[in-house]
Amino acid sequence: MPFAKKLTSWYLENKRDLPWRKTSDPYRVWLSEIILQQTRVAQGMPYYFRFINVFPTVFDLANASEEEVLKQWQGLGYYSRARNLQAAAKFVAEELGGKFPDNYRDLLKLKGVGDYTASAVASICFNEPVAVVDGNVFRVLSRVFGIDTPINTTQGKKKFGEKAQTLLDKKDPAEFNQAIMEFGALHCTPRKPQCEICPLAAECVAFNQNRISQLPVKLKKQKIKTRHFNYLVFVSKEEKTILQQRKGKGIWKGLYEFPLVETASEASFSNLVQEDACQDYNVIKEERVDLFNETPIVHKLSHQHIHTKFWIVNCEELPEEGIAFGDVEKLPVPALIEKFIDTYGF
Protein backbone atom coordinates (compact mmCIF):
# COMPACT_ATOMS: atom_id res chain seq x y z
CA MET A 1 0.00 0.00 0.00
CA PRO A 2 1.35 3.43 -0.90
CA PHE A 3 2.45 5.86 1.80
CA ALA A 4 -0.45 8.25 1.20
CA LYS A 5 -3.03 5.48 1.40
CA LYS A 6 -1.74 4.17 4.70
CA LEU A 7 -1.77 7.65 6.10
CA THR A 8 -5.30 8.51 4.99
CA SER A 9 -6.62 5.15 6.19
CA TRP A 10 -5.19 5.89 9.62
CA TYR A 11 -6.64 9.40 9.42
CA LEU A 12 -10.19 8.31 8.66
CA GLU A 13 -10.19 6.16 11.77
CA ASN A 14 -8.41 8.46 14.16
CA LYS A 15 -9.06 12.06 13.20
CA ARG A 16 -10.36 14.50 15.77
CA ASP A 17 -13.66 16.24 15.37
CA LEU A 18 -12.38 19.81 15.04
CA PRO A 19 -14.68 22.76 14.33
CA TRP A 20 -12.68 24.12 11.39
CA ARG A 21 -13.03 20.74 9.69
CA LYS A 22 -16.77 21.23 9.43
CA THR A 23 -16.44 24.08 6.95
CA SER A 24 -14.69 25.00 3.75
CA ASP A 25 -15.15 28.71 4.34
CA PRO A 26 -11.65 30.07 3.67
CA TYR A 27 -12.15 32.81 6.26
CA ARG A 28 -12.65 30.26 9.01
CA VAL A 29 -9.93 27.93 7.81
CA TRP A 30 -7.48 30.84 7.49
CA LEU A 31 -8.43 32.03 10.97
CA SER A 32 -7.84 28.56 12.42
CA GLU A 33 -4.47 28.26 10.70
CA ILE A 34 -3.23 31.60 12.03
CA ILE A 35 -4.38 30.72 15.54
CA LEU A 36 -2.69 27.33 15.35
CA GLN A 37 0.72 28.67 14.29
CA GLN A 38 3.10 27.46 17.00
CA THR A 39 0.05 26.77 19.14
CA ARG A 40 -1.54 23.55 20.31
CA VAL A 41 -5.09 22.74 19.29
CA ALA A 42 -6.26 22.66 22.90
CA GLN A 43 -4.83 26.11 23.57
CA GLY A 44 -6.15 27.66 20.35
CA MET A 45 -9.63 26.16 20.39
CA PRO A 46 -11.29 28.67 22.77
CA TYR A 47 -9.80 31.52 20.76
CA TYR A 48 -11.21 30.09 17.54
CA PHE A 49 -14.72 30.02 18.99
CA ARG A 50 -14.28 33.50 20.41
CA PHE A 51 -13.16 34.95 17.08
CA ILE A 52 -15.94 33.22 15.14
CA ASN A 53 -18.46 34.68 17.56
CA VAL A 54 -17.04 38.20 17.81
CA PHE A 55 -15.96 38.44 14.17
CA PRO A 56 -18.30 36.13 12.20
CA THR A 57 -17.15 37.42 8.81
CA VAL A 58 -14.03 38.92 7.32
CA PHE A 59 -15.87 42.27 7.27
CA ASP A 60 -16.39 42.19 11.03
CA LEU A 61 -12.68 41.62 11.51
CA ALA A 62 -11.81 44.28 8.95
CA ASN A 63 -13.99 46.86 10.66
CA ALA A 64 -12.58 46.18 14.11
CA SER A 65 -9.72 48.23 15.48
CA GLU A 66 -6.33 46.65 15.97
CA GLU A 67 -6.78 47.14 19.71
CA GLU A 68 -10.07 45.24 19.73
CA VAL A 69 -8.44 42.35 17.91
CA LEU A 70 -5.50 42.37 20.31
CA LYS A 71 -7.94 42.25 23.22
CA GLN A 72 -9.60 39.14 21.82
CA TRP A 73 -6.15 37.65 21.15
CA GLN A 74 -4.92 38.45 24.67
CA GLY A 75 -3.14 35.51 26.32
CA LEU A 76 -2.39 33.59 23.13
CA GLY A 77 1.02 35.11 22.46
CA TYR A 78 2.87 36.01 19.27
CA TYR A 79 0.80 39.15 18.99
CA SER A 80 2.03 40.02 15.51
CA ARG A 81 -0.38 37.30 14.42
CA ALA A 82 -3.29 39.39 15.70
CA ARG A 83 -2.05 42.61 14.13
CA ASN A 84 -1.43 40.88 10.80
CA LEU A 85 -4.79 39.12 11.03
CA GLN A 86 -6.63 42.42 11.21
CA ALA A 87 -4.52 43.96 8.44
CA ALA A 88 -5.13 40.99 6.17
CA ALA A 89 -8.86 41.12 6.85
CA LYS A 90 -8.87 44.78 5.92
CA PHE A 91 -7.06 43.95 2.69
CA VAL A 92 -9.54 41.20 1.78
CA ALA A 93 -12.55 43.33 2.66
CA GLU A 94 -11.45 46.57 1.05
CA GLU A 95 -9.20 45.53 -1.84
CA LEU A 96 -10.75 42.19 -2.77
CA GLY A 97 -14.37 43.05 -2.06
CA GLY A 98 -14.51 40.44 0.67
CA LYS A 99 -13.63 37.57 -1.66
CA PHE A 100 -10.89 35.50 -0.06
CA PRO A 101 -7.86 34.58 -2.24
CA ASP A 102 -8.49 31.11 -3.67
CA ASN A 103 -4.98 29.95 -4.52
CA TYR A 104 -1.53 29.53 -2.97
CA ARG A 105 0.12 32.43 -4.79
CA ASP A 106 -2.50 35.01 -3.83
CA LEU A 107 -2.87 33.70 -0.28
CA LEU A 108 0.87 34.31 0.20
CA LYS A 109 0.25 38.03 -0.29
CA LEU A 110 -1.72 38.27 2.94
CA LYS A 111 0.17 39.54 5.96
CA GLY A 112 0.99 36.74 8.36
CA VAL A 113 0.49 34.07 5.71
CA GLY A 114 3.67 32.22 4.81
CA ASP A 115 4.42 29.06 2.91
CA TYR A 116 2.74 26.74 5.40
CA THR A 117 -0.49 28.69 5.86
CA ALA A 118 -0.90 29.43 2.15
CA SER A 119 -0.49 25.72 1.39
CA ALA A 120 -2.90 24.73 4.12
CA VAL A 121 -5.72 27.07 3.08
CA ALA A 122 -5.19 26.45 -0.67
CA SER A 123 -5.31 22.69 -0.24
CA ILE A 124 -8.01 22.42 2.41
CA CYS A 125 -10.42 24.95 0.90
CA PHE A 126 -9.63 24.78 -2.81
CA ASN A 127 -8.00 21.38 -3.26
CA GLU A 128 -4.88 22.92 -4.76
CA PRO A 129 -2.12 20.28 -4.81
CA VAL A 130 0.38 22.04 -2.55
CA ALA A 131 1.96 20.08 0.30
CA VAL A 132 2.08 21.55 3.78
CA VAL A 133 5.24 21.29 5.86
CA ASP A 134 4.72 22.05 9.52
CA GLY A 135 6.39 20.68 12.63
CA ASN A 136 4.39 17.47 12.35
CA VAL A 137 5.36 16.86 8.74
CA PHE A 138 9.05 17.43 9.49
CA ARG A 139 8.86 14.83 12.22
CA VAL A 140 6.92 12.18 10.28
CA LEU A 141 9.04 12.45 7.14
CA SER A 142 12.36 12.58 8.96
CA ARG A 143 11.51 9.40 10.82
CA VAL A 144 9.80 7.36 8.14
CA PHE A 145 12.45 8.12 5.52
CA GLY A 146 15.39 8.56 7.87
CA ILE A 147 16.16 12.09 6.74
CA ASP A 148 18.64 13.70 9.11
CA THR A 149 19.04 17.04 7.37
CA PRO A 150 18.41 19.65 10.11
CA ILE A 151 14.88 20.95 9.74
CA ASN A 152 15.74 24.55 10.68
CA THR A 153 18.06 25.18 7.77
CA THR A 154 17.34 26.40 4.26
CA GLN A 155 18.53 23.08 2.87
CA GLY A 156 16.30 21.16 5.25
CA LYS A 157 13.20 23.14 4.40
CA LYS A 158 13.86 22.62 0.71
CA LYS A 159 14.45 18.89 1.09
CA PHE A 160 11.41 18.21 3.26
CA GLY A 161 9.25 20.44 1.08
CA GLU A 162 10.20 18.47 -2.02
CA LYS A 163 9.64 15.15 -0.28
CA ALA A 164 6.21 16.21 0.95
CA GLN A 165 5.24 17.46 -2.49
CA THR A 166 6.30 14.14 -4.04
CA LEU A 167 4.28 12.13 -1.55
CA LEU A 168 1.21 14.36 -1.74
CA ASP A 169 -1.93 12.71 -3.04
CA LYS A 170 -2.73 15.13 -5.87
CA LYS A 171 -6.28 13.84 -6.09
CA ASP A 172 -7.09 14.75 -2.52
CA PRO A 173 -4.51 17.19 -1.16
CA ALA A 174 -6.93 18.42 1.49
CA GLU A 175 -7.22 15.01 3.07
CA PHE A 176 -3.56 14.07 2.64
CA ASN A 177 -2.26 17.26 4.22
CA GLN A 178 -4.55 17.02 7.21
CA ALA A 179 -3.82 13.31 7.54
CA ILE A 180 -0.05 13.69 7.78
CA MET A 181 -0.36 16.56 10.26
CA GLU A 182 -2.87 14.71 12.39
CA PHE A 183 -0.68 11.62 12.30
CA GLY A 184 2.25 13.65 13.59
CA ALA A 185 0.16 15.35 16.24
CA LEU A 186 -1.49 12.21 17.65
CA HIS A 187 0.60 9.19 16.70
CA CYS A 188 4.14 10.06 15.60
CA THR A 189 4.60 12.39 18.56
CA PRO A 190 7.89 14.02 19.62
CA ARG A 191 8.13 11.90 22.77
CA LYS A 192 6.78 8.40 23.18
CA PRO A 193 5.43 7.84 19.66
CA GLN A 194 3.17 4.81 19.27
CA CYS A 195 5.53 2.74 17.15
CA GLU A 196 4.15 -0.57 18.44
CA ILE A 197 0.84 -0.01 16.70
CA CYS A 198 2.08 2.12 13.80
CA PRO A 199 0.83 1.39 10.28
CA LEU A 200 4.17 2.62 8.94
CA ALA A 201 6.43 0.68 11.31
CA ALA A 202 7.52 -1.84 8.70
CA GLU A 203 8.93 0.84 6.43
CA CYS A 204 9.92 3.43 9.03
CA VAL A 205 13.69 3.91 8.83
CA ALA A 206 13.97 5.52 12.26
CA PHE A 207 12.00 2.75 13.94
CA ASN A 208 13.92 -0.05 12.29
CA GLN A 209 17.27 1.59 13.03
CA ASN A 210 16.27 2.56 16.55
CA ARG A 211 16.74 6.26 15.81
CA ILE A 212 13.30 7.52 16.76
CA SER A 213 14.59 9.67 19.61
CA GLN A 214 17.21 11.27 17.37
CA LEU A 215 14.89 12.42 14.60
CA PRO A 216 14.12 14.98 13.45
CA VAL A 217 17.45 16.81 13.75
CA LYS A 218 17.23 20.43 14.82
CA LEU A 219 20.22 22.70 15.24
CA LYS A 220 21.15 24.73 18.30
CA LYS A 221 18.70 25.54 21.01
CA GLN A 222 18.17 29.22 21.56
CA LYS A 223 19.65 31.17 24.42
CA ILE A 224 17.41 32.52 27.10
CA LYS A 225 17.95 36.09 28.21
CA THR A 226 17.12 37.17 31.76
CA ARG A 227 15.54 40.61 32.21
CA HIS A 228 14.42 42.54 35.26
CA PHE A 229 11.15 44.47 35.05
CA ASN A 230 9.81 46.86 37.68
CA TYR A 231 6.23 47.95 37.13
CA LEU A 232 4.97 51.14 38.77
CA VAL A 233 1.38 50.47 39.70
CA PHE A 234 0.02 53.91 40.46
CA VAL A 235 -3.05 53.95 42.67
CA SER A 236 -4.76 57.30 43.12
CA LYS A 237 -7.44 58.53 45.48
CA GLU A 238 -9.89 58.70 42.53
CA GLU A 239 -9.31 54.97 41.91
CA LYS A 240 -7.33 55.41 38.77
CA THR A 241 -4.06 53.95 37.54
CA ILE A 242 -1.68 54.41 34.62
CA LEU A 243 -1.33 52.06 31.68
CA GLN A 244 0.92 52.69 28.70
CA GLN A 245 0.95 51.07 25.28
CA ARG A 246 4.14 49.31 24.20
CA LYS A 247 5.53 50.78 21.00
CA GLY A 248 8.48 50.01 18.78
CA LYS A 249 9.94 46.55 18.37
CA GLY A 250 10.30 44.10 21.24
CA ILE A 251 7.78 41.87 22.90
CA TRP A 252 4.13 42.69 23.46
CA LYS A 253 3.98 45.43 20.84
CA GLY A 254 0.58 47.12 20.96
CA LEU A 255 -0.33 45.74 24.38
CA TYR A 256 -0.68 47.84 27.53
CA GLU A 257 1.32 47.68 30.74
CA PHE A 258 2.03 49.76 33.82
CA PRO A 259 4.90 52.27 33.54
CA LEU A 260 7.96 50.07 33.24
CA VAL A 261 11.41 50.54 34.72
CA GLU A 262 13.80 47.90 33.42
CA THR A 263 16.96 47.39 35.44
CA ALA A 264 20.14 45.43 34.77
CA SER A 265 19.63 43.33 37.89
CA GLU A 266 17.05 42.86 40.62
CA ALA A 267 16.31 46.28 42.11
CA SER A 268 15.71 47.43 45.67
CA PHE A 269 13.68 50.56 46.30
CA SER A 270 16.82 52.68 46.49
CA ASN A 271 18.07 51.21 43.21
CA LEU A 272 14.73 51.92 41.65
CA VAL A 273 14.43 55.61 42.47
CA GLN A 274 17.87 56.26 41.00
CA GLU A 275 16.75 55.11 37.56
CA ASP A 276 16.23 57.85 35.01
CA ALA A 277 12.74 56.61 34.29
CA CYS A 278 11.74 57.40 37.86
CA GLN A 279 12.90 61.03 37.78
CA ASP A 280 9.71 62.03 35.98
CA TYR A 281 7.66 60.76 38.88
CA ASN A 282 8.22 62.91 41.95
CA VAL A 283 5.40 61.08 43.73
CA ILE A 284 7.65 58.06 44.21
CA LYS A 285 8.55 58.39 47.86
CA GLU A 286 9.37 55.46 50.06
CA GLU A 287 6.52 55.98 52.52
CA ARG A 288 4.01 55.81 49.69
CA VAL A 289 5.37 52.76 47.91
CA ASP A 290 4.49 49.17 48.76
CA LEU A 291 6.35 46.31 47.15
CA PHE A 292 3.63 43.90 46.01
CA ASN A 293 5.93 40.89 45.71
CA GLU A 294 9.19 40.59 47.65
CA THR A 295 10.26 37.64 45.49
CA PRO A 296 10.32 38.51 41.79
CA ILE A 297 7.68 36.81 39.67
CA VAL A 298 9.47 34.94 36.90
CA HIS A 299 7.50 35.09 33.66
CA LYS A 300 8.96 32.54 31.27
CA LEU A 301 8.82 33.09 27.54
CA SER A 302 10.48 30.87 24.98
CA HIS A 303 13.41 33.26 24.64
CA GLN A 304 13.34 35.41 27.79
CA HIS A 305 12.86 34.96 31.51
CA ILE A 306 11.40 38.15 32.90
CA HIS A 307 11.90 38.73 36.62
CA THR A 308 9.23 41.13 37.71
CA LYS A 309 8.48 43.28 40.73
CA PHE A 310 5.27 45.26 41.07
CA TRP A 311 5.65 48.48 43.06
CA ILE A 312 2.38 49.94 44.29
CA VAL A 313 2.65 53.73 44.26
CA ASN A 314 -0.11 55.31 46.36
CA CYS A 315 -0.78 58.92 45.51
CA GLU A 316 -3.35 61.71 45.77
CA GLU A 317 -3.21 62.54 42.09
CA LEU A 318 -1.67 60.69 39.19
CA PRO A 319 1.45 62.26 37.65
CA GLU A 320 -0.07 61.82 34.22
CA GLU A 321 -3.32 60.87 32.50
CA GLY A 322 -4.72 57.64 33.90
CA ILE A 323 -7.67 55.32 33.55
CA ALA A 324 -10.33 54.23 36.01
CA PHE A 325 -9.86 50.88 37.70
CA GLY A 326 -13.06 49.66 36.08
CA ASP A 327 -11.70 50.31 32.60
CA VAL A 328 -8.43 48.42 33.02
CA GLU A 329 -9.93 45.18 31.83
CA LYS A 330 -10.94 46.74 28.53
CA LEU A 331 -7.36 47.08 27.36
CA PRO A 332 -5.22 44.27 25.91
CA VAL A 333 -2.41 43.35 28.30
CA PRO A 334 0.31 40.65 28.39
CA ALA A 335 -0.45 37.51 30.39
CA LEU A 336 2.05 38.67 33.01
CA ILE A 337 0.05 41.84 33.61
CA GLU A 338 -3.29 40.05 33.46
CA LYS A 339 -2.20 37.67 36.20
CA PHE A 340 -1.15 40.57 38.40
CA ILE A 341 -4.44 42.38 37.80
CA ASP A 342 -6.40 39.23 38.68
CA THR A 343 -4.44 38.84 41.90
CA TYR A 344 -4.37 42.47 42.93
CA GLY A 345 -7.93 43.03 41.88
CA PHE A 346 -8.23 46.84 41.72
Place this chain on the structure above:
DNA sequence: AAGCCGGGGGT
Protein backbone atom coordinates in the same frame (compact mmCIF):
# COMPACT_ATOMS: atom_id res chain seq x y z
C1' DA B 1 21.34 32.69 7.84
C1' DA B 2 20.20 34.11 12.26
C1' DG B 3 17.37 36.37 15.59
C1' DC B 4 13.04 37.63 17.39
C1' DC B 5 8.32 36.92 18.75
C1' DG B 6 4.31 34.17 23.85
C1' DG B 7 2.32 31.19 26.42
C1' DG B 8 1.27 26.65 27.89
C1' DG B 9 1.81 21.66 28.29
C1' DG B 10 4.46 17.27 28.36
C1' DT B 11 8.37 14.69 30.01
Place this chain on the structure above:
DNA sequence: ACCCCAGGCTT
Protein backbone atom coordinates in the same frame (compact mmCIF):
# COMPACT_ATOMS: atom_id res chain seq x y z
C1' DA C 1 15.21 22.12 32.80
C1' DC C 2 14.26 21.32 28.10
C1' DC C 3 11.42 20.57 24.15
C1' DC C 4 7.60 21.36 21.25
C1' DC C 5 3.44 23.38 19.33
C1' DA C 6 -1.04 23.06 12.09
C1' DG C 7 5.28 29.58 11.61
C1' DG C 8 6.29 34.21 9.89
C1' DC C 9 8.75 38.49 9.81
C1' DT C 10 12.84 41.33 10.26
C1' DT C 11 17.58 42.16 10.07
